[in-house]
Amino acid sequence: MKTTVPALAAAVMMAASPVMADLVVPNMSYRTGPYAANGIPYADGFSDYFTLLNERDGGIGGQLIQVPECETAYNTEKGVECYESLKSQNPLVLNPLSTGITYQLIPKASVDDIVLYTPGYGRTSAKNGEVFRWVFNAPANYWDGASVAVSHILEQEGGDLSGKKIALVYHNSAYGKEPIRTLQGLSEKHGFELVELPVDAPGQEQKSQWLQIRREKPDYVIMYAWGVMNQVAIQEAVNIRFPMDKFVGIWWSGSENDVTPAGAGADGYKSLTFHGVGQDYPLYDDLRTHVLDAGKAAGAGDQMGNVIYSRGVYAAVVIAEAIAKAQELAGTSEIDGAQLRDGFEALEITPERMAELGLPDFGQPIALSCQNHGGDGLGRIQQWNAGAGEWSLITDWIEPDAEILQPLVDEDSAAYAQEAGIEPGCN
């Protein structure tokens, strides 16, 4: 110990010197491990959009955006290391793409004045901005997703779910457990029976769960999976010949990388989404000209157009809009974390603005405030066409059931406020 610690210490010290930067928006990514199949496209999309802004527009408000990357491998201990090393670079906002790491960072980021932006994941009750001042999860969260999925099933069944059976296959972690309360509330309201089937991380072994589905014969299966668990689950569903159009995944269980391994059998599989699919948006032309063809794409540059890639782009779009708003409010282009939070709270993205950005009809309108950090939570259903190898949107925007969700958000955020000693309020 006597010799190793100082030697290691000296070497780490040399390497961990902070980088002075313009506006720092780190990319906490995972390109390795069992979740890499989904982590890679997201990280690529996120980085590529900021590269585009830097190349095409010279950054935001004249300030270049730096996107330092840190590999978390979806692991909370590496997440701590990443957070600490990124913190020294004065980041404005973090997007860890992991519910576990988000839970860990919520108290820390609030003390260190760093915004957490967790679109479509993280702690759902962070929607209540009066308690979670530094956390934003617009445009949609896990409970919205569960409610939208049930609304879609309700519509399929002609508005009546009494006596039906819905199974929830979920990743046995904070992420997968989030929707359980919502679904329990909805099952009481609509009279369907809920079967909960946890799958232990990382999710390569699911034979027994699908055997149980075969035995219980649920009418529908809702799935909250991520990474390798997606591919395995869809393959298992194909193996037991579960009807694919009755199998609805959350938005994290619906990318090309998840369905292609199951081949033609996955045809008709449905999943939620909170943004458009495919590459028929003008923004993609810009991405191709300024980033891909210029050889500046992140990663291998082969993920463009993937659903999860688009989600990474979408997250970057919202952050960039919030930065622009914050610069406008602060009257300076060199903003800090607190000013970015104000920018997020005043954020308004209209359909016209989305069209201007080159993404017409891509996402829902977003209007945030101090009270509402989570947006409206609309979702759409996309369906996989294995023959054409593409997703297509089959519904319009579906609204979540606020009657069930709002009390749950209030209850959970109040519990957190009490636990952490936070006085809810807007100043």
Place this chain on the structure above:
Amino acid sequence: MIYREAGDFKTSYRSDGQTFPIRLDRWGYYAVLAVAFGVIPFVIDDYWANAVFVPFLIYAIAAIGLNILTGYAGQVSLGTGGFMAVGAYAVYKLMTAFPDISIVIHILLAGGITAAVGVLFGLPSLRIKGFYLAVATLAAQFFLVWLFNKVPWFYNNSASGQITAPTRTVLDQAVTGPTASAPAKYLICLVLAVAVAWMARNLTRGTIGRKWMAIRDMDIAAEIIGVNPLAAKLSAFAVSSFFIGIAGALLFAVYLGAAEVGEAFGINKSFLVLFMIIIGGLGSIFGSFAGAAFLVLLPVLLKNTLVGGFGWPTDLAAHIELMVVGALIVTFLIVEPHGLARLWRLAKDKLRLWPFPH
């Protein structure tokens, strides 16, 4: 020449039996302690505390715990992750139920609860040995993780099953929660690590440690010379689990701040701590520290050199890191199967003869 026993006269039994019989060793030990307590707390920053020292000290405590059971008493255990989870959940329940009581007491109580659970799962060791015992402790690992996932009481009915450590103070300094400062976190881990190492050292060279080693070397012979296997094995499980419970409590409350059982305390954790003591050296306190340093610090060092120093892509660096650490483990085990502690001992033996090896 300088490093030798000659001239260092012992005039009492007490000084003859001390841990570091050679003067230079003693000085080195005091110097390390002086730096650890007197210098590092004043210069440490958040990165150094949270990414380097705090995990190193916590894993060192866990490794000492497992080393008592596996290295000294010879009982192979794959339940370390599960026992750490017991410590973490015990401290969580205690600190949320009794917020006014000092966190240090909670951490020690969490160790005590883990010791009780450890004894319970240690009972099969009276009947089964070796690999079969490993399988029994593996069952403990999976059972405990399942239990903490299944019963909402353990995580205070939170929607997602996550446990989050609230702010708690020692001498008015926050040591858990988001406002805890780097020196405070470092010092609480350091004090506990030193206390644990000191206890472990003194236990293992006394009667109880000799009983453990007798059981490890040949249990039938030990029984014949009057060692009670029930008391020896169960006390090894209790002491080992006590330390591992403290490590689990610190890992959750001080280091991570929030945890979920499957991710933070899965089977991977059991293997990680087992690798630490195998690489560090079975039956050695120094080996526990060396093994923890090797497996905690090396990946951080590699990451910072490859990504921060050379600017390599993060995924390439992560893969290289796995390969380098793996290759080093294999190399070490081929070159020196008894671990880093043995290398250290050989180096000291050579040094004693230097510069006249014949």
